[in-house]
Amino acid sequence: MTSTWSIAGLTAAALFAGAIVEPPPLAEAILYGRAAEVRRLIADGADVNAPDDTGMTPLMIAASAGQTAIARMLIAAHADVAAAAQDRTTALMHAASANRGEVVALLLASGADADARNSGGMTALMIGAFGGNLEPVRALIAKRANVNAQDNQGRTALMAGVSNGDPAVVSALVEAGAKVEAADASGGVALTYAAASGSAAAIDVLQKHGAKPTADDVVLAASSCAAPAVRVLLGAGLKPDAAGVGGRVPLLTAARENCADTVALILDRGANVNVADADGRTALITATAAGFTEVVRVLLAHGADMDVADTLERTAWMYAATQGKEEIAAMFEAEKLRRKK
Numbered sequence: 001m002t003s004t005w006s007i008a009g010l011t012a013a014a015l016f017a018g019a020i021v022e023p024p025p026l027a028e029a030i031l032y033g034r035a036a037e038v039r040r041l042i043a044d045g046a047d048v049n050a051p052d053d054t055g056m057t058p059l060m061i062a063a064s065a066g067q068t069a070i071a072r073m074l075i076a077a078h079a080d081v082a083a084a085a086q087d088r089t090t091a092l093m094h095a096a097s098a099n100r101g102e103v104v105a106l107l108l109a110s111g112a113d114a115d116a117r118n119s120g121g122m123t124a125l126m127i128g129a130f131g132g133n134l135e136p137v138r139a140l141i142a143k144r145a146n147v148n149a150q151d152n153q154g155r156t157a158l159m160a161g162v163s164n165g166d167p168a169v170v171s172a173l174v175e176a177g178a179k180v181e182a183a184d185a186s187g188g189v190a191l192t193y194a195a196a197s198g199s200a201a202a203i204d205v206l207q208k209h210g211a212k213p214t215a216d217d218v219v220l221a222a223s224s225c226a227a228p229a230v231r232v233l234l235g236a237g238l239k240p241d242a243a244g245v246g247g248r249v250p251l252l253t254a255a256r257e258n259c260a261d262t263v264a265l266i267l268d269r270g271a272n273v274n275v276a277d278a279d280g281r282t283a284l285i286t287a288t289a290a291g292f293t294e295v296v297r298v299l300l301a302h303g304a305d306m307d308v309a310d311t312l313e314r315t316a317w318m319y320a321a322t323q324g325k326e327e328i329a330a331m332f333e334a335e336k337l338r339r340k341k
Contacts, residue, residue, distance in 0.1 A: 283304065
């Protein structure tokens with residue numbers, strides 16, 4: 001699974017804020033919604049298709065800023081709805097990214113290509129879904145945008161949507177025919193992305209539409225400290241001790257990430273509190289060495305063995321003593337006395 005998304009759609013204001021030069025008069029008038037000034041500039045011969053120093057055309061600026069009336073004015077003056085910047089981003093992509101549903105509808109009605117791709121292979125639908133922007137997503141679906149298109153890394157709009165975690169966007173996509181089993185170039189599916197983002201709501205929607213969770217999904221959710229997502233995945237019948245790729249198990253993963261609530265949930269579901277990795281390190285040894293006090297507290301409450309040694313023949317006690325973890329060492333002492341009673 002490739003988790004890094006490179007997306008078009010910086011707002012026009014952000015682009016100009018980073019620019020050294022002042023925006024052209026037409027761009028500035030559009031950005032701040034000065035419709036009368038835009039109309040005058042167009043009448044005076046301003047080029048409605050000229051890109052500025054940031055590469056954005058007037059229509060892209062209007063789309064990003066949500067200036068629907070001005071966008072309509074520009075289109076009437078023959079602004080090119082298909083114009084693309086150097087990275088092949090279009091006005092439609094900017095509108096979808098900025099959650100400008102009304103502008104998206106206008107551009108589509110004016111002939112914008114719903115399936116145009118930027119240099120990364122992303123469509124407006126993917127970009128809108130990643131932003132959790134329901135209105136643009138619905139408008140694009142209504143215009144029959146390809147819900148199963150894949151970008152240069154094989155990722156789909158559904159993968160983008162579950163990465164955001166908005167269940168309404170996820171539902172809209174799957175109800176429009178998005179394939180829950182489609183895989184990216186690394187073999188990740190939508191459920192993989194939902195687990196990595198820790199979205200319990202998105203996972204629930206995907207499972208209701210046939211997605212089958214794996215042990216890797218639980219490990220991914222555990223690594224995100226996403227206890228609700230772990231709960232949903234384990235509720236599908238997965239065992240809390242099931243190992244994912246590389247032998248990783250949910251409990252050790254959650255302990256390494258200092259996820260006390262997730263550790264507690266996994267243990268409550270029956271995980272072996274003393275499970276160890278290839279180096280013999282249990283969750284208690286890992287949490288102690290890292291100084292994760294709350295995780296240690298949860299593990300002790302669930303009966304973690306303080307005397308288990310790793311392959312270096314070091315116990316959690318030893319890590320606490322040699323690394324100055326005084327609070328944890330005191331917890332061990334108290335727990336030892338409690339267990340003797």
